[in-house]
Amino acid sequence: MPVIEYKPGSAFPGVIGRTTDASRPAWPEPPRAVPGSPNVLLIVLDDTGYGQFGCYGSPMQTPSLDGLAAGGLLYNNMHTTALCSPSRSCIITGRNHHANGMAAVAEMATGYPGYNGNIPFENGFLPEMLLQHGYNTYMLGKWHLMASEQESAAGPYDRWPLGRGFERFYGFLGGDTNQWHPDLVYDNHQVEPPASPEKGYHLTTDLADKAMAFIADAKQVAPDKPFFMDFSTGATHAPHHVPREWADRYRGQFDDGWDAYRETTFAKQRRLGVVPPDAVLSRHDPDVPAWDSLSPDARRLAARMMEVYAGFLSHTDHEIGRLLEFLKEIGELDNTLIMVVSDNGASPEGGVTGTTNEAQFYNNAPEPLQDSLEAIDELGSPTMFNHYPWGWTWAGNTPFRRWKRETYRGGASDPFLVHWPLGFKARGEVRTQYAHLVDMVPTVLDVLGIEPPETINGVTQSPLHGVSFAHTFDDGAAPTRHHTQYFEILGHRAIDHDGWRAVCPWPGPSFAEADQPFGTPITTDRLSELDAHHWELYHVDEDFAETRDIAADHRDKLIEMVTLWYVEAGKYNVLPIDGSTLARMMTERPQITKERTSYTFRAGTQTLPASVVPRVLNRPHSITAEVEIPDGGAEGVLISQGTRAGGWSLYIRNNKLRYAHNYVGRVLNTVSSTEPLTAGRHELRFEFEPTGEPDLAAGKGAQGRAELYIDRRLVGAADFPVTTPIMFNPGGLTCGADPGPSVTPEYESPFRFTGTVHTVTIDLSGELITDAESEMRMHLARQ
CATH class of the missing domain: 3.30.1120.10 (Arylsulfatase, C-terminal domain)
Known part of the structure; x- marks a missing residue:
């Protein structure tokens, strides 16, 4: 008997008798895509400027992306919001960023409707729409689309990828991550990277592997079922992490500097038709020093930083190429609508000189040139968190002025490629029609013949703000349908x-x-x-x-x-x-629990994102660990926050209790116990009491007194001349380990504690132990 189906909500077409022999079954029709529906692949790069793809005139090698342009379309008038979370919200909803509550990055949410970091459920996501039409939906890489306070294991999970229409997710939730030691989430739970950098691990490679696996998993069961995939690399956002051989391919190629890069790239852009023939190159930016004004050492450092970035971009292009080649092998490439875009212009977060550690930028603590030069051979490696200088940012946005976070075209105009061999006939052509990221969802729905849904999960949907540009695919002279677009980022x-x-x-x-x-x-x-x-x-x-x-x-x-x-x-x-x-x-935001001064952690639990970690900077605090030391001793981390780029760690090594505070990767303040630990249960405690005021503008946190206690006896003390003033980035907190790269070079990550950690409590009340007799003994011992 053939299977009878009916649309859910319609009348049951079968027969219901008193028994099954007098009845005829029928089944609710499962959602199925229209036969021949294309796959949809969005490739979203991060902080990649208009003048950085090879097909947009750059000297950097991006053969995979250039191939998409040659086999499809290159748009020269696509616009973004100029910042990542806002742009990503536009890409996935088809609504403007303030209407999505994403006026800025999620970490900067404030208490106003356009700014609170919570994308309304009436602004449905594209995967939520496509699920209703028989698509598989996958998200790989960077999310950054919810209030950062919701990133912990306590949830809520309704704004995580799986809560907004994606069936599978593998990536990271925040704005950036270490490419060698990423903060990984698989579906709704944290996972460790499957390998180490020493064994060849890199996040972009991992994301490409998982993307292919997700597709293959479904295609072997339902080969005709189309997929929607959002492939959002951590690249080319800082840290610029890449295997050294990729950076070395560019040795000497940027020695002429950013002024020369702009001239060369602009000339090629005109030849390629990426800019109009009458276009004029924008002025020399007043914040960027002329290349010839730099000292030879400064030029050498800046050139190497750009070599590393170029290697990073080419490596990313290579991994995208592997994904494209896989689609070709399984016969899906020609019927996959591919859109490639960056979320904003090139980034200025490396400052005027560039940095080996982006945390220095966030903490107003730029390093001296000589310190950077000493690390030049380590740029791009797991020990660095590097970012290039403003000059390369400006050059990367050729021919435009300025950069990310500003609404001049350098921040808000980006490369955009469309490739779909079965969908349109045009090949290798430039499109000049005005477009904005909010137009991507309407375009996808248009080519699929899908109307925007009236409801999603019972929530009435708001109108889309964008318009389709599908009419431009085979008509280069077609007029734009997007006439007006506002911009606002950080008051710009x-x-x-x-x-x-x-x-x-x-x-x-x-x-x-x-x-x-x-x-x-x-x-x-x-x-x-x-x-x-x-x-x-x-x-x-x-x-x-x-x-x-x-x-x-x-x-x-x-x-x-x-x-x-x-x-x-x-x-x-x-x-x-x-x-x-x-x-x-620094805005205080609603938390899922009431404000408190005491936080208790247990080993083996997930790493906490920085947004929900107790704020220990510039204030008196204590860290108390209840531990069990076995016969023969134990070692490892009791609790840690941050990485080699900056953070702190309380740990046991060589049978001594130790604490290290890493100030922006530049100064390591330490204190160690003067006596060894014995077997048994102990209360181990670290205390910090500020002895001076922080100077945030100068990049200096409060100096203070650091003390260690074993069973409430003072066993170690030191004066810290400087601490981190504003934030740790990355800033995750882990009990019982240091996932890495390690806060201190004294041990290798993850340095898990080999004894038993019962609890670790961070107290912010300011109540510190006072033990005058022990203080005196300690002072005498240090003479």
């Missing part, structure tokens, strides 16, 4: 409308030209002054790279554009405008 604003562009930079057109430091809040009075005097106007239809500010000559047009910006701001929850950065990072 812009708006595009029918070939015109207005920009209001904050705190200025460059840091050198600003009268306020980056991250300064915007007051009402200052906003009025900005609106009256600081908007710039560009006719980008005739001035591709924003080189001629014509606001003074077109005052009426400027007023029209500023007014239109406020209209859009009202639609999409953009207000209140907030130019602050550090204040937003």
Whole structure:
């Protein structure tokens, strides 16, 4: 008897009698895709600039991506939000970033609807839509789409990938991760990397392997079932981690510097048609020193940092190529709609000189050039957390001005490729139509013939904000359907409308030209002054790279554009405008438990993300471990936070209790017990009491007194002249181990404790042990 099916919710077409012999069965119809439906593969790179793909004029080698452009389409007018979480929210929902609650990165959420970091469930995700139409849905790599306070094992899990329509996930939840020692999540639980760097492990390779495995797992059972995959690499976000042989391929190729890179890349862009023939290269950025002004040592360091970045990008391209070759082998490449994009322009987070450790940037603690030079041969390795200087950022966004976090085109215009051999006939052509990331979801739905759902999981859906650009696939002359688009990131604003562009930079057109430091809040009075005097106007239809500010000559047009910006701001929850950065990072946010001063941890539990870790910096605190030492002794980490880039660790080595505080990878403050541990149960305790005020602007945390206790007896003390001022990045906390790279070179990760850790308690109440007699003995012993 043939199987009878019916659509869920419709009348049962079978027969129900008193018994089964007088009845006829029927089954709810499972969701199936329309036969021949294409797979959909989004490849999202991180912090990759407009002028960094080979097919966009770069000297860097990206043959896999160039091949997609040659076999498909290259768009030269795609726009992002200029920052990662906001852009990713647009890509996956088809709605503007403030309407998604993603005004900035998730770690900077504040208590306003456009800023709170919680994407509303009425803004459905593309995988949630495609699940209803018979697709498998996979997410690989970077998520960064929920409030960071929700990343722990306590959840809630409804905004994790598996809660927003993805059937399988393998990657990391936060904004960046160590490419050699990543913070990995598999579906809804943490996992350790399957191998070590010494055995050839690298995150991008791992992600490509898992992507192929996910597809193969399903295709062997249901070969005709299409998939949707979001493949979001950690590359090319810092840390720029890559096997040395990839970086060495570029030896000497950037010795001419960033000025030469821009000139060469721009000339090639014009030859390729990536920029219009009448385009003008944007000015030399005031924040970037001329290459020839640098000392020979500074040039050598900067050139090597770029070699490492180039190797990182080429390595990423190679891994993307492996995924594409796999799709070709299984006969799926030609019927896979592939879209490749970056989430924003190249990143300036390495500062003017670049850094061997990005944590120095976040803590206002740049290292001296000589220190960086001493580490030049280690750049890209597991011991570094490196990022290149502003000059390469600026060059990477050729021909545009500025970079990530700013809404000039250098931050908000990015490479975009579309490849689908069975879907359109055009090959190797450039498309100039205006587009924005919010247009990607409507385009996918359009080519699949799917209407946006009215409800998802019982939640009524909001309208999409983007429009399809599928009509441009085979018609290079087709008009754009996206006419108006606002931008706002960290108080930096812009708006595009029918070939015109207005920009209001904050705190200025460059840091050198600003009268306020980056991250300064915007007051009402200052906003009025900005609106009256600081908007710039560009006719980008005739001035591709924003080189001629014509606001003074077109005052009426400027007023029209500023007014239109406020209209859009009202639609999409953009207000209140907030130019602050550090204040937003430090904002107190709702937690899943009430505020407390005591936190208890147990060994064997998952690493805690930095967002839910007790804040021990610049304040008195204690760490108390209840442990069991077996006969013969024990060693290992009792509790740790951070990595070699910065952090702290309480551990036992050589039968001594020890504590290490790693200040931005540059200074290691340590204290050790003066007597050995004996077998049995002990209370082991570390205390820190500040003896001075922190100087955040100067990159210095509070100096203080560090003390160690065994069973409440003082057994070690030291004065720490400096501590970490603002944050550890990465900043995960682990009880019973140090997953790595290790906080201190005194041991190798994970250095798991070989005894028994019953509990470890971090106390922030400020209640410290006072033992005058032990203090005196300790002082005398140190004379």
